[in-house]
Amino acid sequence: PIRYRHAPARNISIARNACLDASVSDLVAFIDDDETASPGWLVELVATAEATGATAVLGPVRATYRQDAPDWMRKGDFHSTLPVWVGGEIRTGYTCNVLLRMTEESLRNRRFSLARGQTGGEDTEFFDSVVKSGGRIAFASHAFVDEVVPSSRAAFDWLRRRRFRFGQTHGHLIGRNTGGLRRVCQVGLASAKAGYCFGMALLAAVSPVRRNRSMLRGIMHLGVVSGLVGVREIRQYGITPQEGEKRAA
Template identity: 60%
Template sequence: MARIDICICTFRRPFLAETLRSIAALERGAHDVRVVIADNDETPSAREMVDGLAAEMPVPLLYVHAPAANICIARNACLDAAEADFVAFVDDDEVVTPGWLLALYDRAQATGAAAVLGPVRAIYRDDAPGWMRSGDFHSTLPVLVDGTIRTGYTCNVLIRWTERFRGLRFNLALGKTGGEDTHFFYRLTGRGGTIDYALQAVVEEPVPAERATMAWLVQRRLRFGQTHGMLISAPALRALPVVGAKIVFCCLMTGLTAFSPVLRRRNWLRAVLHIGVAGGIIGMRQAEHYGRPAAS
């Protein structure tokens, strides 16, 4: 039996109730599970909802008020409150599938990995563009480089919370721009931790109308690229010619695949990602994305 703390950071998002109800339906085996909710709003706006749902939950809830409008403050509050052998993170706009937690845990035990990622399956609205639904541009999967997962994400992960990693925290300087999870997992692997993947550990994320646009996807890829560029080891400037070549190649492929609504956009987003990497290398200022009222 293991102790597992499931951590959720929230900021004015009513969908949190659906996330908690999905956790209530989890298969837990013999594990000792607790849910930690860190409210990142200036006022404890989620407390009433959490208190109201506590009676429905088969596992204990711990509410933590962690102001304000900086996602890393909330993530770190979860880690400060964690007392378990493992810490899991999911987002407050996701629902977990019944076998999610056990799939993550079983993979961690089978591989000895410090962190295990699961897939985030995008659920599109009926009015989402056809090319978007066909290309599935919003689902999240780990990225393998030479067969290895070098960094991760906090929208679906289980972390082995041992002494080697307990000192890790999220970088407050990235708490409004994003990229804090990428930075965190680079540091985890820097301490000798490995990252694995559990295909069956699925969470689902409805895609709201405001995210079902090419502009949102471009903004997201640019931010991802900037974060990776910022984290490139010195001398980073030597990487610029390679990054520039990748930008040119992806732009050419965008033109060559202009006939395909999916491939054209996919290649352009790859170009944008590498443009972001170049921006990160030269110190381009990142836009702030966190701390805005969430859509219901």
């Protein structure tokens, strides 16, 4: 049986929380509305959850580009999604392809931040809190979902804004309960990383894939600086057509 839950608000966190509130199962899977699950998607997620006992299991998102997408973007595959490993662990996650074990203590009564429901980053914060509460995240490498990249997102400017917001979220998270000299050191480190990435972009100027990858990474680190100093995160979701036209102007 399929049940629809109406969540009439321009806030993605409200929709995600409505799904969690409506669920009566031990396992909950999230997939985005513009994605197509592979035939073995759910089987792979559940098998990995059972084999690892993890709190959450992530799967890969494979981007498919339209013919009008820039050649460098198609070659570099800038839109596919994979988890980030740090020291052999996954410390945060995403909701575009994930299975949650709702019986775990680190997930009990946990919900997505309404404050990030229009900026994005609500999933990053959610999984960061899960891990800090003792939860573990595993990866099911064969639990694929596919996503066609629309023309509106097949542009450097869209990637720039998204990477910058990624950095802002990360900066806010690492800056929590951090002040004084330690925060200054974090700002200095992120600034140095940004400078290094922009330098590498200059060196790779003749290679569009390497140049743009370095540029976007540098922009992400600038976002980290922005988050560390408390700049409000840019808004990405819940924008009306009129607002979008004003911003474009």
